[in-house]
Amino acid sequence: MREERAKPATNWREEVEERLLKKPKKRYASWTEELNLDNLAQLGPQWWVVRVSRLRGQETAERIARSMARTFPDIEFKVYAPAVQVKRKLKNGSYSIKPKPLFPGCIFLRCVMNKELHDFIREYDGVGGFIGSKVGNTKRQINKPRPVSVDDMKAIFRQAKEEQEKTDQAFEEEEKKGILNSGILKTDITIDSNESSTVRVLSGTFAEFVGSLKKLNRKTKKATVGFTLFGKESLVDIDVSEIAPHTS
Template sequence: MESLERESNLENLSDASASQEEKLEEKEAEKIEEKKEEKSEFLPEAGLSQEEKSLPEEQISGEQPAEKEEAPLPEEESKQPEEAPVGERRWYVVQTLTGQEDKAKQAIELTIEDQGLQNRVFQVLVPTEETVEIKGGKRIEKIRKMFPGYVFLDMILDERTWFLIRQTPGVARFIGTKTQPTPVSDKEMHRVLKQLGKAERLEVTFEKGEGVRIISGPFRGYTGTVDEINAEKGKLKVLINIFGRDTPVEVNFEHAQKIV
């Protein structure tokens, strides 16, 4: 009996182990099947022939390849012309400290460059002239300001140029009213520009009634008094004593010398 029981137990154990082996085999088969399915999801070309694998996806699926849109060529940037300045071009005058005209001129030119005012402010002018002074019978040439303390501007006046020029170091104010600068008349500006074209002028250092000595010309050595002064021509009318009488003679500035 005991041997029969042992045999039945052994059979039961062998059946149990066999069923377990079958279950393990089934699980292994399921795992293999799952892996195949996963590969088929990520590798759509699985199962295709070698020729099909080499074809583009669109041809395999039957879809026509989408035409590539050509990128539009960049349009050339159209350069917009600078806005034409509005207003009338006139000459204006700004006041500076006497002796600081050249520094103010340089500061204004720097403002024009920094603020891009080249199409609104065309010229900055400090009028000067060459003069000749006669001292001790010697000619002394020098350059002097025709309008000390002032700078001339050839410009188109608008709110921006008016503000920026006024804010420039060295500029005190525009000549004119509190609300509006006054332009220089064309006649007056023509006279100024005409004077700039002259070669040189003799500085008037003589006064009517003062004593002078003639140092050159046909009346050299005579002394007399100044009767008239013609600054434009650079000539003096001097009264000299000839034969006991005052006789007027005309001499150039450089031919006369003050009697000290």
């Protein structure tokens, strides 16, 4: 028997884009009928792919959604820019969340397509056109939008969800590493009404001081520590990265 050659590995984005770019079978009686973009409405609500700037795809998607809502208030539509929300911790302790596009340079539009909507989107600032195929003849030729199949859209939604879960999990693991490396207890620090946790300050103004942990704010990453100074207890807010559990 002749051995079958192994197919080269491709990722899901390449597979989807390859199917989108395949030329569709002819369904129209004449080339003039095929050029009539109003015939796309016969397909009903479909997902279409719009080419946009790779750097400003999310921004363009938001502007298109607002403009369509104003210009076509009676038309149902959805604008989708597949992206993973990447969360990062900044040096000042705050967090930033930025979208990472899964299809850079592409956004998805669901609507009943016709010539008016096509031209509105096609001429919108920042849009490079629709993904489709050339139709017509030497007299006249256009790039006709092609809808995305239901299976491809399901794959895109599923992959976006999985990528987001992976990103969130990776961030949580990095957060745990940061807490462990800073010397904080592996388990949650709890404050007991009868007995407070004792901590030691690792750096900063109160370096090497030992105090009683009064409060821990996990959102701001701040700990309120009580120090006995000159016979009186003083409360000080300190970054959790600067304290560690104290063992006598």
